[in-house]
Amino acid sequence: MPSPQTPIHSGFGPRTIAREAIGGTNLTGKIAVVTGGYSGLGLETTRVLAGAGALVVVPARDPAKARAALAGIPRVECATMDLLEPDSIASFARSFIASNRPLHILVNNAGIATNPLTRDARGYESQFSANHLGHFQLTAQLLPALLKAGGARVVNTSSRGHSFSAVDFDDPNFEHRPYDKMLAYGQSKTANTLFAVALDRRGESHGIRAFAVHPGRILSTDLIRHLTPGERVAMLRAAGVLDENGNEVRDVNGKNIEQGAATIVWCAASAQLESMGGVYCADCDISPAVPADSKDYAGVRPWAIDPEQAEKLWILSEKLTGVRFRLD
DSSP states (O other): OOOSOOOOOOSOOTTOOHHHHHTTOOOTTOEEEETTTTSHHHHHHHHHHHHTTOEEEEEESOHHHHHHHHTTOSSEEEEEOOTTOHHHHHHHHHHHHHTTOOOOEEEEOOOOOSOOSOBOTTSOBHHHIIIIIHHHHHHHHTHHHHHHTTSEEEEEEOOGGGGGOOOOTTOTTOSSSOOOHHHHHHHHHHHHHHHHHHHHHHHGGGTEEEEEEEOOOOTTSSTTTTOOHHHHHHHHHHTTSBOTTSOBOTTOOOOOHHHHTHHHHHHHHOGGGTTOOSEEEETTEEOOBOOTTOOOSSOBOHHHHOHHHHHHHHHHHHHHHOOOOOOO
């Protein structure tokens, strides 16, 4: 049986922009939720989904700021939500469910990266909390709306940064090991991918498919603002962007925002992925599975797609959030 991580040769590539990736897809009547949908990759994702006819709901810590950023884009709603505050997530989800609307597309895109050690109110490390646990809770509590859609997609924005670290199940919140912001980021991005693997296994029979996305190396966002110049070089070397001498790998170029959002939009709406799911994608295609020590920039490492690790993370996430999915 072939690996699910087999490229389908979509005809797109690293320079494809989001408007091209969605093509002529008509999303009229569809409803999407895009976390972080008012800046960077999320803003472009919102713009393209709405441009294709979808109604896009954007939850944000600061709805006024979000409304200002989204001004002029049709079919957009803003609401209040903070991924580091479980009560805020629950409140947003209750409000959406109370609207009795289906949810056809959920893009779990918002996140933080490489910040100094901070914790949420429960004591959980903030990158793991915001990037994974918050989205795990949100997806679980929006499940009735996803089921109501009669066919839905969940897209988790992961990263090539997953190659920095597997999930440390013994100490995911850095309570006993020294905090390393790069390892914390990598762990959270691995978690994004494992979540897609486990969710797709559970959701497939209910019409819910899940995907993880590496948008590409996009330095125009503020996600790496906490890194010193030396740390940026180390990160790019670890990611395979720079060789051991600090020279840029020739076939790995940075992307702009429109190019970075392309794979998110492709996973959210492309008919090419019909009947597929539980895969990690980059450059508008399914990425190949590669060995742990591979220098392949777009490939996915074994620990991020391991079904056993995905189930282990699912159990841990339910324990840490106190939230259970009602699918099985």
